[in-house]
Amino acid sequence: MHVTSPVREPLIQGGKTYADVTEDICRHVEATPTKEWKIAFGLSLIVLAYGSVCLAWTWWEGLGVWGLNKTVGWAWDITNFVWWVGIGHAGTLISAILLLFRQKWRTSINRAAEAMTIFAVICAASFILMHMGRPWMAYWALPLPNAFGSLWVNFNSPLVWDVFAISTYFSVSLVFWYIGLIPDLATIRDRATSKVSRFMYGTFAMGWDGSAKTWARYEYISLILAGLSTPLVLSVHTIVSMDFATSVIPGWHTTIFPPYFVAGAIFSGFAMVQNLMLITRVVYKLEDYITLEHIETMNKVITLTGSVVGVAYITEFFIAWYGGVEYEYYAFFNRMTGPYWWAYWAMMTCNVISPQLFWSRKLRRSITFTFFISVIVNIGMWFERFVIIVTSLHRDYIPSSWAMFSPTRYDIGDYIFSFGLFFTLFLLFSKYLPVVNMAEVKAVLRSTSAQMPAKIAGVAKVRQRGTAEPAYNKDQE
Amino acid sequence: MAELSGKYLVGVYDDDDTVLHAVPKLRKAGVKIKEVYSPFPIHGLDEALGHPRTRIGIAAFMFGVTGCCVALTLMIWTMGYDWPMIIGGKDPISIPNYIPITFELTVLFTAFGMVTTFFISNGLGPGTHFHPRFDVRSTDNKFVMAIDMSRNSMTEDEISRALKDSGAEEVNIKQF
Numbered sequence: 001m002h003v004t005s006p007v008r009e010p011l012i013q014g015g016k017t018y019a020d021v022t023e024d025i026c027r028h029v030e031a032t033p034t035k036e037w038k039i040a041f042g043l044s045l046i047v048l049a050y051g052s053v054c055l056a057w058t059w060w061e062g063l064g065v066w067g068l069n070k071t072v073g074w075a076w077d078i079t080n081f082v083w084w085v086g087i088g089h090a091g092t093l094i095s096a097i098l099l100l101f102r103q104k105w106r107t108s109i110n111r112a113a114e115a116m117t118i119f120a121v122i123c124a125a126s127f128i129l130m131h132m133g134r135p136w137m138a139y140w141a142l143p144l145p146n147a148f149g150s151l152w153v154n155f156n157s158p159l160v161w162d163v164f165a166i167s168t169y170f171s172v173s174l175v176f177w178y179i180g181l182i183p184d185l186a187t188i189r190d191r192a193t194s195k196v197s198r199f200m201y202g203t204f205a206m207g208w209d210g211s212a213k214t215w216a217r218y219e220y221i222s223l224i225l226a227g228l229s230t231p232l233v234l235s236v237h238t239i240v241s242m243d244f245a246t247s248v249i250p251g252w253h254t255t256i257f258p259p260y261f262v263a264g265a266i267f268s269g270f271a272m273v274q275n276l277m278l279i280t281r282v283v284y285k286l287e288d289y290i291t292l293e294h295i296e297t298m299n300k301v302i303t304l305t306g307s308v309v310g311v312a313y314i315t316e317f318f319i320a321w322y323g324g325v326e327y328e329y330y331a332f333f334n335r336m337t338g339p340y341w342w343a344y345w346a347m348m349t350c351n352v353i354s355p356q357l358f359w360s361r362k363l364r365r366s367i368t369f370t371f372f373i374s375v376i377v378n379i380g381m382w383f384e385r386f387v388i389i390v391t392s393l394h395r396d397y398i399p400s401s402w403a404m405f406s407p408t409r410y411d412i413g414d415y416i417f418s419f420g421l422f423f424t425l426f427l428l429f430s431k432y433l434p435v436v437n438m439a440e441v442k443a444v445l446r447s448t449s450a451q452m453p454a455k456i457a458g459v460a461k462v463r464q465r466g467t468a469e470p471a472y473n474k475d476q477e
Numbered sequence: 478m479a480e481l482s483g484k485y486l487v488g489v490y491d492d493d494d495t496v497l498h499a500v501p502k503l504r505k506a507g508v509k510i511k512e513v514y515s516p517f518p519i520h521g522l523d524e525a526l527g528h529p530r531t532r533i534g535i536a537a538f539m540f541g542v543t544g545c546c547v548a549l550t551l552m553i554w555t556m557g558y559d560w561p562m563i564i565g566g567k568d569p570i571s572i573p574n575y576i577p578i579t580f581e582l583t584v585l586f587t588a589f590g591m592v593t594t595f596f597i598s599n600g601l602g603p604g605t606h607f608h609p610r611f612d613v614r615s616t617d618n619k620f621v622m623a624i625d626m627s628r629n630s631m632t633e634d635e636i637s638r639a640l641k642d643s644g645a646e647e648v649n650i651k652q653f
Contacts, residue, residue: 018516018618143551152555156564156574164581172588179592182601187516187616190608198607206596207605210615211512214599216523217531221595224537228584239577442618443517446493 011105011444014288018442022187025434025441028284029188030197033431036283041431044423051417055130058410063133065410071403072393076411077131079385080418083268084124085166085240086261086381089233090269091117092173095180096229099222105297107440108289111184112280112430113273114177119425120272121170123418128166130414158242165239169232176225179218182208183439237265244388251331251392254319260312267305267351268381270298271374276426278371280435289436292365299364302377306355309384313352331392339404340391347387350380481653485511486636487611488622488645493519496620499643500525503622506639507631511623514615533598537591544586548579611651623651 016024033041058065068075091113098106129135141163143153153160185201186208192198208214241261244252274295281290320332335344354376358364390405429435490496497519503510504527513522556562557570567574596602615621622645624636631639637648 022516022617143555152560154562154564155552155556155578156567156571158577161577161581164578168581168585172584175588175592179595183517183616186609190613190616202607203603206601206603207607208601208616209606209609210514210516212515212519212522212526213512213528214601215515215518216528217533217595217599219518220531220533221537221591224534224591225588228588231580232584235577235580242577439517 009291009293011108011291011293012289012441013291016288016445018445021438021442021445022191024286024289025184025436025438026188026191028430029432029434030191030193034283037427037431041424041427044420044427046420047416048420048424051413051415051420054410054413055417058130058414059135063131065408066414067406067408067411069403069405071396071401072390072405074131074389074393075405076386076407076415077127079382079389080415081124081127081131082240082261082385082389083382084120084127084418084422086237086265086267086385087269087272087378088117088120088124088169088173089237089262089265090273091115091120092169092229092233093266093269094273095176096226096233099226100230104444105294107444108286108291108294108436109273109277109298110440111177111180111433111437112276112435114173114180115426115429115433115435116269116272116276117173118170118177119422119429120269121166121173122425123422125166125170126418126421127414158239158246161239162243165236169236172225172229172232176222176229179222179225180437180440181433182206183210183218184434184437186210187438188434234262237261249392250325250327251335251388253328254316256312256316256319260309260316263305263308263312264351264381264384267302267309267355268378270302270305271377271381274298274302274370274374275378278367278374280430284430284435286436289441292367295367295370296361296364299358299370299373302373303355303358303364306351306377310352313348327397331395334395335387335391338391338395340387340394343383343387343391347380347383350376351384354380481610483653484626485611485651485653486624486626486633486640487649487651488624488640488643489612489614489647489649490620490622490644491618491646492644493517493620495644496622497522497525499622499640499645502643503639508624508636508639509628511625511628514609514611514621514623516616516618516620519620533591533594536594537587540590540594541583541587543590544583545579547586548582549575552578610653612649 012021014020066075066077091110094106094113095110095117098110129138132138141153141160143155143160145152153163182205185205189198189201189205192201238258238261241257245254245257247253277290277298278295281287317332320328323329335341354373357369357373363369394404395402488499490499493515496513496515500510500513500522504525510526513519513526515522552575553570561569563569609615609621611623612619612621622640624640626633626636629636633650640648
């Protein structure tokens with residue numbers, strides 16, 4: 001009845017039963033915070049506090065505290081924004097695109113990856129607010145009637161598209177994540193011993209009871225949400241790339257940007273997922289759920305998207321030369337050999353060369369190496385955005401306007417703020433919510449477990465399987 | 478969700494396959510099953526129980542169409558009529574430029590509309606109830622079948638025996 005290919009290793013190891021899954025995942029939610037968690041949380045709060053002071057000063061004093069000048073008008077702010085949005089993309093890829101492709105391995109990591117998406121988009125949005133300079137005017141980006149100055153927003157502008165794209169992306173991701181959380185919140189609610197947690201988890205579980213009808217609707221809307229999120233996530237980074245591509249700045253004005261940005265986004269996002277998951281699985285002892293197989297699969301995605309990014313870099317270069325537009329030609333060759341050559345080569349080394357090392361099976365199954373490369377990839381992707389933004393701007397059309405950008409402590413402090421925010425949110429999530437989707441893991445447990453199917457239910461009895469009613473085979477999806 | 482009343486027989490199963498096979502057997506034997514509660518989705522269970530296919534997709538489509546119309550109306554009216562402006566030498570109403578926002582609002586309306594419909598149709602909401610009504614283990618590792626006695630003509634013993642025969646490890650009585 002349930003045919004499991006013998007070639008594949010089981011997704012969930014350790015011969016887990018359904019009760020084991022509940023127990024393993026709920027343990028850290030129900031336990032009091034560990035010392036490690038408290039230390040990590042304390043450090044994040046310190047980082048966040050430092051960043052907040054820098055941010056407060058940025059807003060109090062104005063954007064003059066940044067290292068921007070009239071030539072380089074966008075630098076770390078937009079670099080960080082694009083970087084964070086890109087990181088968010090992996091979560092949606094795992095939860096939506098892999099759901100459509102019926103990739104069962106996503107079930108162990110989708111919860112945490114989606115949480116990462118939401119927090120990364122919050123960080124990205126904070127840079128949009130920051131670079132406005134006057135964040136209390138942020139509502140001007142919304143299509144509000146003309147009580148605020150008789151003009152509507154310009155719907156032809158990619159910056160306005162971005163407002164819609166990011167806010168839709170954030171809210172739809174949040175809803176998708178929350179829908180997935182409800183059954184697990186109900187599990188925690190039903191195990192809760194204290195009144196407070198019973199009330200809190202019970203409130204957010206919305207009275208979930210897991211009836212067959214509810215589950216059928218749940219699966220149906222999950223599929224539609226996945227179907228909606230898939231083009232949505234592609235549209236978000238497409239629109240982010242159009243912020244650049246629709247301008248006439250040499251180096252930005254290229255049609256390759258949308259696919260190239262999307263590939264880069266998934267590339268950096270998976271690297272961040274690796275970083276977070278490699279720590280989470282050890283801290284919460286989830287090695288049976290997030291196995292080497294998962295890590296290897298994600299490394300394959302990193303290699304694939306890294307190669308797409310590499311091809312995009314080379315294509316961009318070829319077109320800059322072959323296109324015969326001298327400004328374009330100069331912009332690209334200046335990146336490679338001009339004053340920002342180090343940023344360019346940092347990007348090339350980190351993004352093009354490093355993921356190719358994963359062709360070695362030994363390396364892509366090495367946890368230490370994976371962690372190291374994931375950090376490298378994220379550094380590389382940050383440099384990619386820096387290269388695109390700053391090196392395209394720093395050589396203006398008139399040589400007298402040529403300038404360099406150097407970050408001040410507030411540029412750096414505001415970037416640190418986003419790290420503090422991200423890790424604070426992620427640590428809160430990983431303590432108070434189940435980091436693995438229990439319901440989905442239980443659903444794939446049988447078809448992917450190494451154990452005898454009869455043992456999964458926790459009772460070693462011989463069941464009547466394969467006897468009658470072939471019409472109700474649960475593998476018919 | 479409607480409040481429950483009366484007497485229920487609750488069959489507790491320890492395996493998703495067993496409960497999936499039990500449902501058609503019991504229905505054939507004439508037992509009217511109210512619902513089965515499980516910790517994770519079991520494919521084919523809703524059809525086995527005879528639940529009609531969900532129509533939430535129709536609602537989702539309607540919300541999507543609404544979102545699309547709202548977006549286009551907003552942009553065409555503001556850009557073309559309320560304050561027409563020529564931007565980049567293009568027609569004030571230039572539909573290709575409106576595609577991204579139309580798409581985003583379509584997705585936004587579909588997602589939120591569909592999820593709201595999901596909550597309402599399942600009777601889910603904050604504070605509706607703080608436990609599964611029939612067996613607390615149904616969100617952990619047990620598969621729980623509820624049978625409304627007032628809707629069944631068979632006796633308690635008959636149903637109880639049928640449940641046991643179909644693989645239930647426990648049969649409990651729940652009175653509301």
